[in-house]
């Protein structure tokens with residue numbers, strides 16, 4: 001008997017519906033055709049055990065399984081469940097009536113439990129798009145699937161799926177976590193700026209960075225609070241939109257990074273890969289395609305702690321995503337595109353010993369050493385970082401004060417206001433939404449400065465030896481500072497402040 005079940009296969013963060021035809025005829029062999037990967041071809045062992053543990057029989061006949069479309073590579077252990085149900089239906093052990101209405105996903109353990117899988121959200125979205133009535137997914141992925149407005153059947157084991165397909169059971173209720181309850185679940189961050197004492201100047205730089213979507217680098221001695229400050233940044237970025245949340249969730253889902261029972265990623269991600277990371281870990285790829293750190297940071301913050309310690313070629317590969325906000329990953333057998341729109345925050349020590357400009361400790365590095373150290377991060381990457389900030393440790397006495405400090409919530413309101421000006425400014429432009437993204441043409445239009453401003457810029461250029469590239473950065477950042485003040489025009493104080501954020505162009509620290 002020939003039956004058909006449905007599942008899905010991932011490519012990038014999208015999914016394609018796969019139909020599984022199972023035909024049982026006279027004979028004894030088992031075949032799977034249609035570009036199946038290892039995990040699918042190995043499924044026979046798992047399914048056989050799962051069925052026999054639950055009182056079903058593995059048919060002692062010739063079983064041919066065809067996965068269509070035939071020319072698409074298919075991978076993943078989530079084929080187990082639809083394959084098992086196809087085999088049971090083709091051997092009359094389960095009704096095939098509902099098979100055409102539901103998309104099935106799930107890995108089987110040897111005792112027939114249904115184990116969680118990757119990529120449930122994109123696959124469920126595709127099921128909805130293609131008009132399926134519902135999805136049958138592992139219990140632990142039901143929260144994620146329930147984001148999509150369709151029937152979700154949580155599957156705990158082979159038996160429960162069989163009884164559902166036989167019409168003996170309805171879908172179990174799943175947690176009320178649909179996208180309609182989305183707005184209430186945002187903006188809960190563990191790190192808040194009110195936990196950071198002092199550091200007003202750095203907080204100000206971070207407000208500007210968040211407001212204009214500018215990348216930022218912080219330099220400061222060990223223990224000065226760089227990591228803590230960076231961790232606070234997601235909490236002042238604008239609240240995530242549903243669209244952003246869905247995109248970020250898809251990436252985390254495909255990467256297998258969703259917590260069990262989680263539904264949507266509703267807070268902006270903060271990713272902090274170790275400096276020993278490989279380029280595949282950073283941008284994605286591998287034998288079976290996986291998103292890298294830059295995509296896991298999509299719509300959030302990528303924090304590169306101790307930037308000079310990262311391998312040079314790992315930093316080099318950041319150039320495309322920083323420009324285009326996507327990454328193309330291709331290998332011999334696949335080519336995928338992952339979104340990678342993140343804010344880059346980097347940190348470093350100011351010098352090899354770490355104590356340059358420290359209020360109490362002595363720096364033991366000579367000027368030559370500092371210059372050499374700083375030159376390790378020069379070039380194209382630095383070119384894409386608009387704001388350089390020195391972090392000086394807060395004296396111990398000031399750390400213990402108990403005054404009320406401004407909360408991230410109120411800083412985020414300022415960010416949102418500045419972003420709203422930018423939204424209007426760039427409305428109708430496809431990929432541009434922030435000041436940081438302005439190209440020369442746009443800068444010419446939106447970053448006009450008056451005569452005193454021009455002469456101040458020239459003076460700064462000469463005095464600090466600023467390069468032409470610093471010039472553009474200063475204009476963009478001063479545009480954001482003006483936006484924060486609600487000023488249509490960029491005024492001299494805005495420029496003066498922006499000039500202060502170009503420390504690393506001065507061939508050393510301002511000291």
Ligand SMILES: Nc1ncnc2c1ncn2[C@@H]1O[C@H](COP(=O)(O)OP(=O)(O)OP(=O)(O)O)[C@@H](O)[C@H]1O
Nearest residue numbers: 195196197198199221222223224225226227228394
């Ligand atoms: N301004 C501050 N307010 C409150 N706590 C602070 C402040 N600065 C530092 N701390 C405390 O000091 C700890 C160390 O800070 P953090 O790890 O952020 O420093 P760092 O600059 O990243 O150091 P390293 O260079 O060693 O990575 C923090 O966990 C925090 O408890």
Ligand SMILES: [Mg+2]
Nearest residue numbers: 226227228305
């Ligand atoms: Mg740190």
Ligand SMILES: [Zn+2]
Nearest residue numbers: 351353363365
């Ligand atoms: Zn030093």
